Amino acid sequence: MMKINFKLNDQIVEITTDPNRRLLDLLREDFNLTGPKEGCGEGECGACAVLLNHEIVNSCCTPLANVIDQEIVTIEGFSKTKRYEVIKDAFAKMGGVQCGFCTPGMIIATESLLNKNPHPTDYEIKIGLSGNLCRCTGYNLIVEAVKEAAKAGEGIW
Amino acid sequence: MVEAFIPKSLSECLELLNTHDLKIVAGGTDMLIQNRTHSSLPIGYKGDVLYISQIEELKNIYEDNQFVYIGAGATLETIMENLSVSKLLRETILEMASPAIRHTATLAGNIANASPAGDSLVSLYLLDAEVELKSLTNTRRMFVKDFIYGVRKINLEKNEMITKIIIPKLKFSHAYFKKVGPRLSDAISKLSFSGAYLVELGRIIDFRVAFGAVNIYVVRSPGLELKIIGKTVSQLKNQVEEILNWYEPLIKPINDQRSNKNYRKEVSLNLLREFIESLN
Ligand SMILES: Cc1cc2nc3c(=O)[nH]c(=O)nc-3n(C[C@H](O)[C@H](O)[C@H](O)COP(=O)(O)OP(=O)(O)OC[C@H]3O[C@@H](n4cnc5c(N)ncnc54)[C@H](O)[C@@H]3O)c2cc1C
Ligand code: FES
Ligand code: FES
Numbered sequence: 001m002m003k004i005n006f007k008l009n010d011q012i013v014e015i016t017t018d019p020n021r022r023l024l025d026l027l028r029e030d031f032n033l034t035g036p037k038e039g040c041g042e043g044e045c046g047a048c049a050v051l052l053n054h055e056i057v058n059s060c061c062t063p064l065a066n067v068i069d070q071e072i073v074t075i076e077g078f079s080k081t082k083r084y085e086v087i088k089d090a091f092a093k094m095g096g097v098q099c100g101f102c103t104p105g106m107i108i109a110t111e112s113l114l115n116k117n118p119h120p121t122d123y124e125i126k127i128g129l130s131g132n133l134c135r136c137t138g139y140n141l142i143v144e145a146v147k148e149a150a151k152a153g154e155g156i157w
Numbered sequence: 158m159v160e161a162f163i164p165k166s167l168s169e170c171l172e173l174l175n176t177h178d179l180k181i182v183a184g185g186t187d188m189l190i191q192n193r194t195h196s197s198l199p200i201g202y203k204g205d206v207l208y209i210s211q212i213e214e215l216k217n218i219y220e221d222n223q224f225v226y227i228g229a230g231a232t233l234e235t236i237m238e239n240l241s242v243s244k245l246l247r248e249t250i251l252e253m254a255s256p257a258i259r260h261t262a263t264l265a266g267n268i269a270n271a272s273p274a275g276d277s278l279v280s281l282y283l284l285d286a287e288v289e290l291k292s293l294t295n296t297r298r299m300f301v302k303d304f305i306y307g308v309r310k311i312n313l314e315k316n317e318m319i320t321k322i323i324i325p326k327l328k329f330s331h332a333y334f335k336k337v338g339p340r341l342s343d344a345i346s347k348l349s350f351s352g353a354y355l356v357e358l359g360r361i362i363d364f365r366v367a368f369g370a371v372n373i374y375v376v377r378s379p380g381l382e383l384k385i386i387g388k389t390v391s392q393l394k395n396q397v398e399e400i401l402n403w404y405e406p407l408i409k410p411i412n413d414q415r416s417n418k419n420y421r422k423e424v425s426l427n428l429l430r431e432f433i434e435s436l437n
Contacts, residue, residue, distance in 0.1 A: 020199040055260040061189040065208040131255025
């Protein structure tokens with residue numbers, strides 16, 4: 001057990017726990033943030049994705065020890081931003097959401113990509129989303145949604 | 158209960174390694190999967206662990222005239238984005254895993270994991286990359302090919318860790334990495350290949366090829382490469398079949414569920430043929 005500090009959705013949090021826990025379990029159980037989901041638990045599907053210092057990581061393969069003094073944003077925190085509104089509208093407009101299981105991870109992946117590269121090519125979008133599995137849409141609609149977000153959100157990334 | 162040590166400085170880290178029996182965790186992308194238990198339980202490590210991600214001084218990437226030095230804590234993504242790093246290595250990393258994994262995984266972790274399917278290894282062998290190993294009292298350098306001596310077997314003392322990966326600056330006319338696997342990313346590779354050459358005035362000045370995941374170790378033969386260096390490009394191309402025969406006995410694929418043995422051998426030799434035919 002030890003005292004762990006980090007920034008979570010814009011607030012400094014301090015919690016006494018075992019640093020050998022997975023970030024995913026901490027978020028869901030201690031903070032009731034259930035946007036990140038356990039799909040595969042092995043880093044393959046992206047359903048558990050969050051932002052670590054503005055970059056996408058899988059919370060199922062991130063130990064708590066590695067987030068000490070760092071900044072974590074989950075889909076819950078991100079959904080309070082203008083960028084989220086743009087991405088959400090683009091996904092809705094282009095049909096990038098069906099069952100929705102992959103959607104929080106896809107939105108996190110989109111933010112991580114556009115934050116670094118506001119004008120990605122199709123190839124760069126595919127690489128940016130390559131760690132996120134979707135069983136429903138066949139990906140093309142999601143690629144279109146990311147392109148739409150980049151266009152509609154011109155200037156905010 | 159498994160104890161966790163989370164040092165902020167390298168000296169503190171080496172001190173801990175010297176006095177405790179600890180397993181290192183960098184990004185944790187291999188360690189967490191290998192020690193996975195039930196969800197909501199702590200990670201099922203077999204013993205106490207040493208987390209190195211908080212050590213800023215391990216994250217530097219810098220260069221001198223001869224080498225680029227990559228800190229053991231640098232993530233795959235930061236290495237990939239650093240233009241001083243060999244283009245071949247950066248392109249190799251782009252083929253590894255996904256952005257989410259690359260944002261935390263390290264190159265040192267890929268080396269120390271010593272999996273025959275470790276994608277960086279092919280290019281690191283080809284580039285004659287070295288690791289710097291440090292303990293509280295000693296620093297040594299070793300070629301990656303000597304550091305790894307079997308599947309998951311590495312030349313690392315209990316009180317030592319990798320602190321840097323050292324990449325020679327080499328001049329090539331062209332170099333590439335190819336991975337034959339089921340999906341764009343996240344496929345622990347079935348088969349990989351790196352090739353590099355330097356040609357001046359039609360003559361081959363440097364020629365290197367390495368094969369990954371075909372044997373229990375990466376296959377590279379400096380002896381065969383020396384037989385090729387000095388030839389003209391057209392001589393080499395006329396000899397393709399002979400050269401494939403030289404390499405054939407070195408390529409002994411492991412049979413596992415990922416890929417059929419003969420298929421892997423055939424594909425490896427085809428990748429070599431394609432590479433030779435690409436020379437100009
Ligand atoms: C979904 C997924 C996809 C993947 N795709 C690929 C892929 O395409 N290609 C590929 O090659 N790999 C892949 N991997 C494997 C893994 O991501 C890589 O091997 C990665 O580079 C490991 O780095 P890490 O920092 O996460 O290592 P960790 O898990 O932290 O450590 C791995 C090993 O290295 C040791 N270690 C770490 N740092 C040091 C050090 N400084 N000194 C001494 N020992 C050390 C640890 O003790 C451990 O034994 C994938 C993994 C996942 C989960
Ligand atoms: S649950 Fe983490 S990547 Fe699938
Ligand atoms: S919308 Fe169902 S998994 Fe992507």
